[in-house]
Amino acid sequence: MKDKIIVIGGYGQVGQIISKDLGELFPGKVFAAGRSYRKAKEFCDLSKGNVQPLQVNVNENFLSDHMLKETLVVVMCLDQQNTQFMERCFQHHIHYVDITASYEFLTKVRNIKLERSPLQSSAVLSVGLAPGLTNMLVKHTIEQMDEVNSADIYIMMGVGDQHGKAGIKWMINNLDSEFPVIENGVEKQVRSFENGLKTEFPNHLGHRKAFRFNFTDQHVLPHTLGIGSVSTRLCFDSIVLTNLIALFKKVGVFRLLKIRFLHQITLALFEKLSFGGDIWVIKVKAEGYINSKKAIIETSLHGHKESFITGKVAGFVAKELYMNKYPQGIFHIEELFQPKELFKSLRSYMKLESI
Ligand SMILES: NC(=O)c1ccc[n+]([C@@H]2O[C@H](COP(=O)([O-])OP(=O)(O)OC[C@H]3O[C@@H](n4cnc5c(N)ncnc54)[C@H](OP(=O)(O)O)[C@@H]3O)[C@@H](O)[C@H]2O)c1
Incomplete structure:
Protein backbone atom coordinates (compact mmCIF):
# COMPACT_ATOMS: atom_id res chain seq x y z
CA MET A 1 0.00 0.00 0.00
CA GLY A 128 10.13 26.43 6.17
CA LEU A 129 10.81 29.84 7.70
CA ALA A 130 12.89 31.53 4.98
CA PRO A 131 11.94 30.47 2.42
CA GLY A 132 8.45 29.45 3.52
CA LEU A 133 6.82 31.75 6.06
CA THR A 134 8.49 34.71 4.33
CA ASN A 135 6.78 33.78 1.02
CA MET A 136 3.46 33.35 2.82
CA LEU A 137 3.78 36.64 4.75
CA VAL A 138 4.41 38.49 1.48
CA LYS A 139 1.31 36.84 -0.02
CA HIS A 140 -0.73 37.73 3.07
CA THR A 141 0.50 41.36 3.02
CA ILE A 142 -0.16 42.04 -0.65
CA GLU A 143 -3.61 40.43 -0.52
CA GLN A 144 -4.67 43.69 1.12
CA MET A 145 -3.55 45.79 -1.89
CA ASP A 146 -5.04 46.40 -5.36
CA GLU A 147 -1.65 46.79 -6.99
CA VAL A 148 1.84 45.97 -5.67
CA ASN A 149 5.12 47.55 -6.76
CA SER A 150 7.59 46.11 -4.26
CA ALA A 151 8.01 43.83 -1.28
CA ASP A 152 10.99 44.09 1.06
CA ILE A 153 11.57 41.18 3.43
CA TYR A 154 13.57 41.61 6.64
CA ILE A 155 14.69 38.63 8.72
CA MET A 156 16.16 38.63 12.23
CA MET A 157 17.77 35.43 13.52
CA GLY A 158 18.69 34.67 17.13
CA VAL A 159 22.40 33.93 17.52
CA GLY A 160 21.79 31.80 20.61
CA ASP A 161 19.31 29.55 18.77
CA GLN A 162 20.28 25.93 18.01
CA HIS A 163 20.87 25.88 14.26
CA GLY A 164 21.69 22.59 12.49
CA LYS A 165 25.10 22.04 10.87
CA ALA A 166 23.63 22.06 7.33
CA GLY A 167 21.83 25.36 8.01
CA ILE A 168 24.97 27.03 9.40
CA LYS A 169 27.02 25.74 6.45
CA TRP A 170 24.49 27.25 4.05
CA MET A 171 24.80 30.61 5.81
CA ILE A 172 28.62 30.60 5.78
CA ASN A 173 28.70 29.57 2.11
CA ASN A 174 26.56 32.61 1.34
CA LEU A 175 28.48 35.23 3.34
CA ASP A 176 30.49 36.20 0.27
CA SER A 177 28.02 35.38 -2.50
CA GLU A 178 26.92 37.50 -5.44
CA PHE A 179 23.38 36.92 -6.63
CA PRO A 180 20.68 38.48 -8.82
CA VAL A 181 17.62 40.35 -7.55
CA ILE A 182 14.67 41.71 -9.51
CA GLU A 183 14.17 45.49 -9.25
CA ASN A 184 11.37 47.11 -11.25
CA GLY A 185 11.19 43.94 -13.32
CA VAL A 186 14.89 44.07 -14.24
CA GLU A 187 17.58 41.71 -12.95
CA LYS A 188 20.58 43.24 -11.19
CA GLN A 189 23.55 41.69 -9.34
CA VAL A 190 24.01 42.37 -5.62
CA ARG A 191 26.27 40.98 -2.89
CA SER A 192 25.59 39.47 0.53
CA PHE A 193 25.92 41.72 3.57
CA GLU A 194 25.93 44.92 1.51
CA ASN A 195 23.26 47.66 0.95
CA GLY A 196 22.20 47.78 4.61
CA LEU A 197 18.78 49.30 5.35
CA LYS A 198 17.29 50.28 8.71
CA THR A 199 13.82 49.08 9.55
CA GLU A 200 11.64 48.90 12.64
CA PHE A 201 11.16 45.38 14.00
CA PRO A 202 8.12 44.47 16.15
CA ASN A 203 8.10 43.17 19.72
CA HIS A 204 10.00 46.24 21.07
CA LEU A 205 13.13 45.29 19.10
CA GLY A 206 13.35 48.79 17.65
CA HIS A 207 15.16 49.94 14.51
CA ARG A 208 17.83 47.58 13.19
CA LYS A 209 20.05 47.62 10.13
CA ALA A 210 19.69 44.52 7.95
CA PHE A 211 21.81 43.51 4.95
CA ARG A 212 21.16 41.72 1.67
CA PHE A 213 21.36 37.95 1.87
CA ASN A 214 20.82 35.20 -0.70
CA PHE A 215 17.48 33.86 0.55
CA THR A 216 15.51 32.18 -2.23
CA ASP A 217 12.19 33.92 -1.55
CA GLN A 218 13.41 37.07 -3.37
CA HIS A 219 14.19 35.02 -6.49
CA VAL A 220 10.88 33.17 -6.53
CA LEU A 221 8.25 35.76 -5.52
CA PRO A 222 8.62 38.09 -8.56
CA HIS A 223 7.49 35.08 -10.67
CA THR A 224 4.94 33.39 -8.40
CA LEU A 225 3.23 36.56 -7.12
CA GLY A 226 4.08 38.91 -10.00
CA ILE A 227 5.87 41.57 -7.90
CA GLY A 228 8.19 43.99 -9.74
CA SER A 229 10.80 44.35 -6.97
CA VAL A 230 11.60 41.94 -4.14
CA SER A 231 14.54 42.04 -1.73
CA THR A 232 15.50 40.07 1.40
CA ARG A 233 17.74 41.40 4.14
CA LEU A 234 19.15 39.72 7.25
CA CYS A 235 20.32 40.80 10.67
CA PHE A 236 20.98 39.02 13.96
CA ASP A 237 19.49 39.76 17.37
CA SER A 238 23.03 40.80 18.33
CA ILE A 239 23.70 44.24 16.82
CA VAL A 240 27.41 43.76 17.52
CA LEU A 241 27.59 40.52 15.50
CA THR A 242 25.57 42.00 12.61
CA ASN A 243 27.89 45.02 12.42
CA LEU A 244 31.00 42.85 12.76
CA ILE A 245 29.93 40.63 9.86
CA ALA A 246 29.16 43.72 7.73
CA LEU A 247 32.62 45.10 8.58
CA PHE A 248 34.38 41.80 7.78
CA LYS A 249 32.49 41.72 4.51
CA LYS A 250 33.57 45.28 3.66
CA VAL A 251 37.25 44.59 4.21
CA GLY A 252 37.16 41.31 2.30
CA VAL A 253 37.69 38.83 5.17
CA PHE A 254 35.07 36.41 3.81
CA ARG A 255 37.04 35.89 0.59
CA LEU A 256 39.35 33.77 2.80
CA LEU A 257 36.46 31.33 3.38
CA LYS A 258 37.41 29.72 0.08
CA ILE A 259 40.36 28.23 1.99
CA ARG A 260 39.05 24.94 3.34
CA PHE A 261 40.49 24.98 6.86
CA LEU A 262 39.35 28.60 7.45
CA HIS A 263 35.87 27.58 6.29
CA GLN A 264 35.91 24.72 8.80
CA ILE A 265 37.11 26.96 11.64
CA THR A 266 34.33 29.48 10.86
CA LEU A 267 31.76 26.68 10.82
CA ALA A 268 32.96 25.44 14.22
CA LEU A 269 32.92 29.01 15.60
CA PHE A 270 29.35 29.65 14.43
CA GLU A 271 28.23 26.30 15.91
CA LYS A 272 29.64 27.39 19.28
CA LEU A 273 28.17 30.91 19.40
CA SER A 274 26.22 30.96 22.63
CA PHE A 275 25.26 34.58 23.28
CA GLY A 276 21.98 36.16 22.11
CA GLY A 277 18.56 34.53 22.17
CA ASP A 278 16.53 32.09 20.11
CA ILE A 279 14.09 34.61 18.62
CA TRP A 280 13.24 34.77 14.92
CA VAL A 281 11.38 37.64 13.29
CA ILE A 282 10.26 38.24 9.74
CA LYS A 283 8.90 41.53 8.53
CA VAL A 284 7.43 42.46 5.15
CA LYS A 285 7.09 46.00 3.85
CA ALA A 286 4.97 46.15 0.70
CA GLU A 287 4.39 49.29 -1.39
CA GLY A 288 1.61 49.69 -3.90
CA TYR A 289 -1.90 51.07 -4.28
CA ILE A 290 -5.21 50.71 -2.43
CA ASN A 291 -8.24 52.40 -4.05
CA SER A 292 -5.88 54.23 -6.45
CA LYS A 293 -3.97 55.76 -3.52
CA LYS A 294 -0.33 55.03 -2.72
CA ALA A 295 -0.10 52.66 0.24
CA ILE A 296 2.53 50.98 2.41
CA ILE A 297 1.63 47.93 4.50
CA GLU A 298 4.00 46.43 7.04
CA THR A 299 3.36 43.06 8.71
CA SER A 300 5.46 40.72 10.80
CA LEU A 301 5.63 37.25 12.29
CA HIS A 302 7.80 36.33 15.26
CA GLY A 303 8.46 33.36 17.48
CA HIS A 304 11.25 31.28 18.97
CA LYS A 305 13.53 28.56 17.52
CA GLU A 306 13.81 28.75 13.75
N1 LIG B 1 13.49 26.78 4.73
C1 LIG B 1 14.03 27.14 5.89
O1 LIG B 1 13.57 28.09 6.54
C2 LIG B 1 15.17 26.39 6.49
C3 LIG B 1 15.49 26.60 7.84
C4 LIG B 1 16.54 25.84 8.39
C5 LIG B 1 17.23 24.95 7.61
N2 LIG B 1 16.89 24.81 6.29
C6 LIG B 1 17.60 23.84 5.43
O2 LIG B 1 17.32 22.58 5.97
C7 LIG B 1 18.39 21.70 5.82
C8 LIG B 1 18.66 20.94 7.10
O3 LIG B 1 19.01 21.83 8.12
P1 LIG B 1 19.24 21.29 9.60
O4 LIG B 1 19.42 22.50 10.43
O5 LIG B 1 18.20 20.31 10.01
O6 LIG B 1 20.66 20.54 9.41
P2 LIG B 1 21.22 19.26 10.15
O7 LIG B 1 20.85 19.26 11.60
O8 LIG B 1 22.69 19.24 9.81
O9 LIG B 1 20.49 18.03 9.46
C9 LIG B 1 20.83 17.51 8.20
C10 LIG B 1 20.39 16.04 8.18
O10 LIG B 1 20.63 15.48 6.89
C11 LIG B 1 21.35 14.22 7.02
N3 LIG B 1 22.15 14.09 5.82
C12 LIG B 1 23.22 14.86 5.45
N4 LIG B 1 23.71 14.45 4.26
C13 LIG B 1 22.93 13.41 3.87
C14 LIG B 1 22.91 12.58 2.72
N5 LIG B 1 23.82 12.72 1.73
N6 LIG B 1 21.96 11.62 2.62
C15 LIG B 1 21.04 11.45 3.60
N7 LIG B 1 21.01 12.21 4.71
C16 LIG B 1 21.94 13.17 4.85
C17 LIG B 1 22.14 14.39 8.31
O11 LIG B 1 22.43 13.14 8.94
P3 LIG B 1 23.80 12.36 8.61
O12 LIG B 1 24.90 13.39 8.57
O13 LIG B 1 23.93 11.37 9.73
O14 LIG B 1 23.56 11.71 7.28
C18 LIG B 1 21.14 15.16 9.18
O15 LIG B 1 20.21 14.27 9.77
C19 LIG B 1 19.55 22.57 5.33
O16 LIG B 1 19.72 22.26 3.99
C20 LIG B 1 19.10 24.00 5.50
O17 LIG B 1 19.57 24.84 4.49
C21 LIG B 1 15.87 25.49 5.73
Whole structure:
Protein backbone atom coordinates (compact mmCIF):
# COMPACT_ATOMS: atom_id res chain seq x y z
CA MET A 1 0.00 0.00 0.00
CA LYS A 2 1.30 3.49 -0.87
CA ASP A 3 1.05 5.01 2.61
CA LYS A 4 4.58 5.66 3.91
CA ILE A 5 6.31 8.99 4.63
CA ILE A 6 10.10 9.26 4.48
CA VAL A 7 11.83 12.24 6.09
CA ILE A 8 15.36 12.47 4.66
CA GLY A 9 17.61 14.16 7.20
CA GLY A 10 14.85 12.98 9.53
CA TYR A 11 16.93 13.00 12.72
CA GLY A 12 18.65 16.36 11.96
CA GLN A 13 17.80 19.65 13.67
CA VAL A 14 14.73 20.38 11.49
CA GLY A 15 13.98 16.81 10.38
CA GLN A 16 13.41 15.53 13.93
CA ILE A 17 10.54 18.01 14.46
CA ILE A 18 8.89 16.78 11.24
CA SER A 19 9.46 13.06 11.93
CA LYS A 20 8.10 13.36 15.47
CA ASP A 21 4.97 15.32 14.47
CA LEU A 22 4.13 13.10 11.49
CA GLY A 23 4.91 9.96 13.55
CA GLU A 24 2.32 11.03 16.13
CA LEU A 25 -0.26 11.65 13.40
CA PHE A 26 0.50 8.51 11.38
CA PRO A 27 2.16 6.01 13.78
CA GLY A 28 4.29 3.32 12.12
CA LYS A 29 4.08 4.97 8.68
CA VAL A 30 6.94 7.44 9.11
CA PHE A 31 10.67 6.77 8.49
CA ALA A 32 13.49 9.03 9.68
CA ALA A 33 16.35 8.60 7.20
CA GLY A 34 19.99 9.67 7.04
CA ARG A 35 23.43 8.26 6.34
CA SER A 36 23.82 6.77 9.82
CA TYR A 37 21.53 3.89 10.79
CA ARG A 38 22.78 4.17 14.37
CA LYS A 39 21.75 7.84 14.70
CA ALA A 40 18.39 7.13 13.01
CA LYS A 41 17.72 4.24 15.42
CA GLU A 42 18.74 6.24 18.51
CA PHE A 43 16.27 8.95 17.51
CA CYS A 44 13.47 6.52 16.61
CA ASP A 45 13.87 4.56 19.86
CA LEU A 46 12.56 7.67 21.66
CA SER A 47 9.38 7.74 19.53
CA LYS A 48 7.75 4.62 21.05
CA GLY A 49 7.52 2.96 17.63
CA ASN A 50 5.84 5.92 15.90
CA VAL A 51 8.90 6.53 13.68
CA GLN A 52 11.16 3.89 12.13
CA PRO A 53 14.86 4.22 11.18
CA LEU A 54 16.16 4.07 7.61
CA GLN A 55 19.67 4.38 6.18
CA VAL A 56 19.91 6.41 2.95
CA ASN A 57 22.64 8.52 1.37
CA VAL A 58 20.91 10.65 -1.29
CA ASN A 59 24.21 11.08 -3.14
CA GLU A 60 24.97 7.37 -3.41
CA ASN A 61 21.91 5.15 -3.17
CA PHE A 62 18.22 5.58 -3.85
CA LEU A 63 15.43 3.95 -1.90
CA SER A 64 14.72 0.32 -2.80
CA ASP A 65 12.05 -0.31 -5.46
CA HIS A 66 9.83 -1.84 -2.77
CA MET A 67 10.17 1.28 -0.58
CA LEU A 68 9.58 3.61 -3.53
CA LYS A 69 6.38 1.73 -4.40
CA GLU A 70 5.05 2.05 -0.86
CA THR A 71 5.98 5.69 -0.25
CA LEU A 72 3.41 8.45 -0.65
CA VAL A 73 5.40 11.47 0.62
CA VAL A 74 9.12 12.31 0.85
CA VAL A 75 10.24 15.30 2.93
CA MET A 76 13.78 16.41 2.02
CA CYS A 77 15.71 18.16 4.81
CA LEU A 78 19.13 18.76 3.25
CA ASP A 79 20.71 20.69 0.38
CA GLN A 80 21.20 18.32 -2.58
CA GLN A 81 23.78 18.70 -5.35
CA ASN A 82 21.44 17.53 -8.13
CA THR A 83 17.80 16.62 -8.82
CA GLN A 84 18.25 12.84 -9.35
CA PHE A 85 16.60 11.83 -6.08
CA MET A 86 13.69 14.17 -6.67
CA GLU A 87 13.19 12.86 -10.22
CA ARG A 88 13.21 9.29 -8.92
CA CYS A 89 10.39 10.27 -6.55
CA PHE A 90 8.41 11.69 -9.49
CA GLN A 91 8.85 8.47 -11.47
CA HIS A 92 7.14 6.67 -8.58
CA HIS A 93 4.39 9.31 -8.19
CA ILE A 94 5.62 10.29 -4.73
CA HIS A 95 4.66 13.70 -3.36
CA TYR A 96 7.75 15.70 -2.51
CA VAL A 97 8.38 18.46 0.08
CA ASP A 98 11.74 20.29 0.18
CA ILE A 99 12.95 22.73 2.86
CA THR A 100 16.14 23.68 1.06
CA ALA A 101 17.33 27.27 1.20
CA SER A 102 19.67 26.70 -1.76
CA TYR A 103 19.06 28.94 -4.79
CA GLU A 104 21.38 26.71 -6.85
CA PHE A 105 19.15 23.69 -6.24
CA LEU A 106 15.95 25.61 -7.06
CA THR A 107 17.52 26.73 -10.34
CA LYS A 108 18.19 23.07 -11.21
CA VAL A 109 14.58 22.19 -10.32
CA ARG A 110 13.30 24.93 -12.64
CA ASN A 111 14.99 23.11 -15.53
CA ILE A 112 13.36 19.75 -14.78
CA LYS A 113 10.04 21.52 -14.46
CA LEU A 114 10.28 22.50 -18.12
CA GLU A 115 11.35 19.05 -19.32
CA ARG A 116 9.11 16.82 -17.24
CA SER A 117 5.64 18.27 -16.88
CA PRO A 118 3.00 17.07 -16.41
CA LEU A 119 3.87 15.20 -13.23
CA GLN A 120 1.60 12.74 -11.49
CA SER A 121 2.39 13.93 -7.98
CA SER A 122 2.78 17.26 -6.18
CA ALA A 123 6.11 18.81 -5.20
CA VAL A 124 6.24 21.75 -2.81
CA LEU A 125 9.40 23.87 -2.54
CA SER A 126 10.16 26.96 -0.41
CA VAL A 127 8.94 25.24 2.75
CA GLY A 128 10.13 26.43 6.17
CA LEU A 129 10.81 29.84 7.70
CA ALA A 130 12.89 31.53 4.98
CA PRO A 131 11.94 30.47 2.42
CA GLY A 132 8.45 29.45 3.52
CA LEU A 133 6.82 31.75 6.06
CA THR A 134 8.49 34.71 4.33
CA ASN A 135 6.78 33.78 1.02
CA MET A 136 3.46 33.35 2.82
CA LEU A 137 3.78 36.64 4.75
CA VAL A 138 4.41 38.49 1.48
CA LYS A 139 1.31 36.84 -0.02
CA HIS A 140 -0.73 37.73 3.07
CA THR A 141 0.50 41.36 3.02
CA ILE A 142 -0.16 42.04 -0.65
CA GLU A 143 -3.61 40.43 -0.52
CA GLN A 144 -4.67 43.69 1.12
CA MET A 145 -3.55 45.79 -1.89
CA ASP A 146 -5.04 46.40 -5.36
CA GLU A 147 -1.65 46.79 -6.99
CA VAL A 148 1.84 45.97 -5.67
CA ASN A 149 5.12 47.55 -6.76
CA SER A 150 7.59 46.11 -4.26
CA ALA A 151 8.01 43.83 -1.28
CA ASP A 152 10.99 44.09 1.06
CA ILE A 153 11.57 41.18 3.43
CA TYR A 154 13.57 41.61 6.64
CA ILE A 155 14.69 38.63 8.72
CA MET A 156 16.16 38.63 12.23
CA MET A 157 17.77 35.43 13.52
CA GLY A 158 18.69 34.67 17.13
CA VAL A 159 22.40 33.93 17.52
CA GLY A 160 21.79 31.80 20.61
CA ASP A 161 19.31 29.55 18.77
CA GLN A 162 20.28 25.93 18.01
CA HIS A 163 20.87 25.88 14.26
CA GLY A 164 21.69 22.59 12.49
CA LYS A 165 25.10 22.04 10.87
CA ALA A 166 23.63 22.06 7.33
CA GLY A 167 21.83 25.36 8.01
CA ILE A 168 24.97 27.03 9.40
CA LYS A 169 27.02 25.74 6.45
CA TRP A 170 24.49 27.25 4.05
CA MET A 171 24.80 30.61 5.81
CA ILE A 172 28.62 30.60 5.78
CA ASN A 173 28.70 29.57 2.11
CA ASN A 174 26.56 32.61 1.34
CA LEU A 175 28.48 35.23 3.34
CA ASP A 176 30.49 36.20 0.27
CA SER A 177 28.02 35.38 -2.50
CA GLU A 178 26.92 37.50 -5.44
CA PHE A 179 23.38 36.92 -6.63
CA PRO A 180 20.68 38.48 -8.82
CA VAL A 181 17.62 40.35 -7.55
CA ILE A 182 14.67 41.71 -9.51
CA GLU A 183 14.17 45.49 -9.25
CA ASN A 184 11.37 47.11 -11.25
CA GLY A 185 11.19 43.94 -13.32
CA VAL A 186 14.89 44.07 -14.24
CA GLU A 187 17.58 41.71 -12.95
CA LYS A 188 20.58 43.24 -11.19
CA GLN A 189 23.55 41.69 -9.34
CA VAL A 190 24.01 42.37 -5.62
CA ARG A 191 26.27 40.98 -2.89
CA SER A 192 25.59 39.47 0.53
CA PHE A 193 25.92 41.72 3.57
CA GLU A 194 25.93 44.92 1.51
CA ASN A 195 23.26 47.66 0.95
CA GLY A 196 22.20 47.78 4.61
CA LEU A 197 18.78 49.30 5.35
CA LYS A 198 17.29 50.28 8.71
CA THR A 199 13.82 49.08 9.55
CA GLU A 200 11.64 48.90 12.64
CA PHE A 201 11.16 45.38 14.00
CA PRO A 202 8.12 44.47 16.15
CA ASN A 203 8.10 43.17 19.72
CA HIS A 204 10.00 46.24 21.07
CA LEU A 205 13.13 45.29 19.10
CA GLY A 206 13.35 48.79 17.65
CA HIS A 207 15.16 49.94 14.51
CA ARG A 208 17.83 47.58 13.19
CA LYS A 209 20.05 47.62 10.13
CA ALA A 210 19.69 44.52 7.95
CA PHE A 211 21.81 43.51 4.95
CA ARG A 212 21.16 41.72 1.67
CA PHE A 213 21.36 37.95 1.87
CA ASN A 214 20.82 35.20 -0.70
CA PHE A 215 17.48 33.86 0.55
CA THR A 216 15.51 32.18 -2.23
CA ASP A 217 12.19 33.92 -1.55
CA GLN A 218 13.41 37.07 -3.37
CA HIS A 219 14.19 35.02 -6.49
CA VAL A 220 10.88 33.17 -6.53
CA LEU A 221 8.25 35.76 -5.52
CA PRO A 222 8.62 38.09 -8.56
CA HIS A 223 7.49 35.08 -10.67
CA THR A 224 4.94 33.39 -8.40
CA LEU A 225 3.23 36.56 -7.12
CA GLY A 226 4.08 38.91 -10.00
CA ILE A 227 5.87 41.57 -7.90
CA GLY A 228 8.19 43.99 -9.74
CA SER A 229 10.80 44.35 -6.97
CA VAL A 230 11.60 41.94 -4.14
CA SER A 231 14.54 42.04 -1.73
CA THR A 232 15.50 40.07 1.40
CA ARG A 233 17.74 41.40 4.14
CA LEU A 234 19.15 39.72 7.25
CA CYS A 235 20.32 40.80 10.67
CA PHE A 236 20.98 39.02 13.96
CA ASP A 237 19.49 39.76 17.37
CA SER A 238 23.03 40.80 18.33
CA ILE A 239 23.70 44.24 16.82
CA VAL A 240 27.41 43.76 17.52
CA LEU A 241 27.59 40.52 15.50
CA THR A 242 25.57 42.00 12.61
CA ASN A 243 27.89 45.02 12.42
CA LEU A 244 31.00 42.85 12.76
CA ILE A 245 29.93 40.63 9.86
CA ALA A 246 29.16 43.72 7.73
CA LEU A 247 32.62 45.10 8.58
CA PHE A 248 34.38 41.80 7.78
CA LYS A 249 32.49 41.72 4.51
CA LYS A 250 33.57 45.28 3.66
CA VAL A 251 37.25 44.59 4.21
CA GLY A 252 37.16 41.31 2.30
CA VAL A 253 37.69 38.83 5.17
CA PHE A 254 35.07 36.41 3.81
CA ARG A 255 37.04 35.89 0.59
CA LEU A 256 39.35 33.77 2.80
CA LEU A 257 36.46 31.33 3.38
CA LYS A 258 37.41 29.72 0.08
CA ILE A 259 40.36 28.23 1.99
CA ARG A 260 39.05 24.94 3.34
CA PHE A 261 40.49 24.98 6.86
CA LEU A 262 39.35 28.60 7.45
CA HIS A 263 35.87 27.58 6.29
CA GLN A 264 35.91 24.72 8.80
CA ILE A 265 37.11 26.96 11.64
CA THR A 266 34.33 29.48 10.86
CA LEU A 267 31.76 26.68 10.82
CA ALA A 268 32.96 25.44 14.22
CA LEU A 269 32.92 29.01 15.60
CA PHE A 270 29.35 29.65 14.43
CA GLU A 271 28.23 26.30 15.91
CA LYS A 272 29.64 27.39 19.28
CA LEU A 273 28.17 30.91 19.40
CA SER A 274 26.22 30.96 22.63
CA PHE A 275 25.26 34.58 23.28
CA GLY A 276 21.98 36.16 22.11
CA GLY A 277 18.56 34.53 22.17
CA ASP A 278 16.53 32.09 20.11
CA ILE A 279 14.09 34.61 18.62
CA TRP A 280 13.24 34.77 14.92
CA VAL A 281 11.38 37.64 13.29
CA ILE A 282 10.26 38.24 9.74
CA LYS A 283 8.90 41.53 8.53
CA VAL A 284 7.43 42.46 5.15
CA LYS A 285 7.09 46.00 3.85
CA ALA A 286 4.97 46.15 0.70
CA GLU A 287 4.39 49.29 -1.39
CA GLY A 288 1.61 49.69 -3.90
CA TYR A 289 -1.90 51.07 -4.28
CA ILE A 290 -5.21 50.71 -2.43
CA ASN A 291 -8.24 52.40 -4.05
CA SER A 292 -5.88 54.23 -6.45
CA LYS A 293 -3.97 55.76 -3.52
CA LYS A 294 -0.33 55.03 -2.72
CA ALA A 295 -0.10 52.66 0.24
CA ILE A 296 2.53 50.98 2.41
CA ILE A 297 1.63 47.93 4.50
CA GLU A 298 4.00 46.43 7.04
CA THR A 299 3.36 43.06 8.71
CA SER A 300 5.46 40.72 10.80
CA LEU A 301 5.63 37.25 12.29
CA HIS A 302 7.80 36.33 15.26
CA GLY A 303 8.46 33.36 17.48
CA HIS A 304 11.25 31.28 18.97
CA LYS A 305 13.53 28.56 17.52
CA GLU A 306 13.81 28.75 13.75
CA SER A 307 14.43 24.98 13.29
CA PHE A 308 11.27 24.26 15.25
CA ILE A 309 9.03 26.54 13.16
CA THR A 310 10.69 25.31 9.93
CA GLY A 311 9.80 21.76 10.96
CA LYS A 312 6.23 22.78 11.83
CA VAL A 313 5.70 24.41 8.41
CA ALA A 314 7.11 21.33 6.65
CA GLY A 315 4.96 19.04 8.81
CA PHE A 316 1.85 21.04 7.84
CA VAL A 317 2.63 20.76 4.11
CA ALA A 318 3.51 17.03 4.30
CA LYS A 319 0.32 16.26 6.23
CA GLU A 320 -1.78 18.14 3.65
CA LEU A 321 -0.20 16.24 0.73
CA TYR A 322 -0.63 12.94 2.60
CA MET A 323 -4.28 13.48 3.43
CA ASN A 324 -5.71 15.60 0.62
CA LYS A 325 -5.55 15.90 -3.14
CA TYR A 326 -3.56 18.84 -4.51
CA PRO A 327 -2.75 19.84 -8.11
CA GLN A 328 0.07 17.84 -9.69
CA GLY A 329 3.32 19.57 -10.62
CA ILE A 330 6.10 21.54 -8.94
CA PHE A 331 5.01 24.49 -6.82
CA HIS A 332 6.32 26.94 -4.27
CA ILE A 333 4.40 27.01 -0.99
CA GLU A 334 2.54 30.23 -1.83
CA GLU A 335 1.19 28.72 -5.04
CA LEU A 336 -0.66 25.86 -3.29
CA PHE A 337 -1.54 27.14 0.19
CA GLN A 338 -3.37 30.06 1.75
CA PRO A 339 -1.51 32.11 4.41
CA LYS A 340 -4.58 32.19 6.66
CA GLU A 341 -4.82 28.39 6.97
CA LEU A 342 -1.08 27.98 7.57
CA PHE A 343 -0.91 30.85 10.10
CA LYS A 344 -3.97 29.46 11.90
CA SER A 345 -2.39 26.03 12.28
CA LEU A 346 0.82 27.60 13.68
CA ARG A 347 -0.79 30.23 15.90
CA SER A 348 0.42 28.66 19.17
CA TYR A 349 4.04 29.00 18.04
CA MET A 350 4.17 32.47 16.48
CA LYS A 351 2.53 35.89 16.48
CA LEU A 352 1.24 37.77 13.44
CA GLU A 353 1.24 41.57 13.72
CA SER A 354 0.60 44.63 11.59
CA ILE A 355 3.12 47.34 12.33
N1 LIG B 1 13.49 26.78 4.73
C1 LIG B 1 14.03 27.14 5.89
O1 LIG B 1 13.57 28.09 6.54
C2 LIG B 1 15.17 26.39 6.49
C3 LIG B 1 15.49 26.60 7.84
C4 LIG B 1 16.54 25.84 8.39
C5 LIG B 1 17.23 24.95 7.61
N2 LIG B 1 16.89 24.81 6.29
C6 LIG B 1 17.60 23.84 5.43
O2 LIG B 1 17.32 22.58 5.97
C7 LIG B 1 18.39 21.70 5.82
C8 LIG B 1 18.66 20.94 7.10
O3 LIG B 1 19.01 21.83 8.12
P1 LIG B 1 19.24 21.29 9.60
O4 LIG B 1 19.42 22.50 10.43
O5 LIG B 1 18.20 20.31 10.01
O6 LIG B 1 20.66 20.54 9.41
P2 LIG B 1 21.22 19.26 10.15
O7 LIG B 1 20.85 19.26 11.60
O8 LIG B 1 22.69 19.24 9.81
O9 LIG B 1 20.49 18.03 9.46
C9 LIG B 1 20.83 17.51 8.20
C10 LIG B 1 20.39 16.04 8.18
O10 LIG B 1 20.63 15.48 6.89
C11 LIG B 1 21.35 14.22 7.02
N3 LIG B 1 22.15 14.09 5.82
C12 LIG B 1 23.22 14.86 5.45
N4 LIG B 1 23.71 14.45 4.26
C13 LIG B 1 22.93 13.41 3.87
C14 LIG B 1 22.91 12.58 2.72
N5 LIG B 1 23.82 12.72 1.73
N6 LIG B 1 21.96 11.62 2.62
C15 LIG B 1 21.04 11.45 3.60
N7 LIG B 1 21.01 12.21 4.71
C16 LIG B 1 21.94 13.17 4.85
C17 LIG B 1 22.14 14.39 8.31
O11 LIG B 1 22.43 13.14 8.94
P3 LIG B 1 23.80 12.36 8.61
O12 LIG B 1 24.90 13.39 8.57
O13 LIG B 1 23.93 11.37 9.73
O14 LIG B 1 23.56 11.71 7.28
C18 LIG B 1 21.14 15.16 9.18
O15 LIG B 1 20.21 14.27 9.77
C19 LIG B 1 19.55 22.57 5.33
O16 LIG B 1 19.72 22.26 3.99
C20 LIG B 1 19.10 24.00 5.50
O17 LIG B 1 19.57 24.84 4.49
C21 LIG B 1 15.87 25.49 5.73
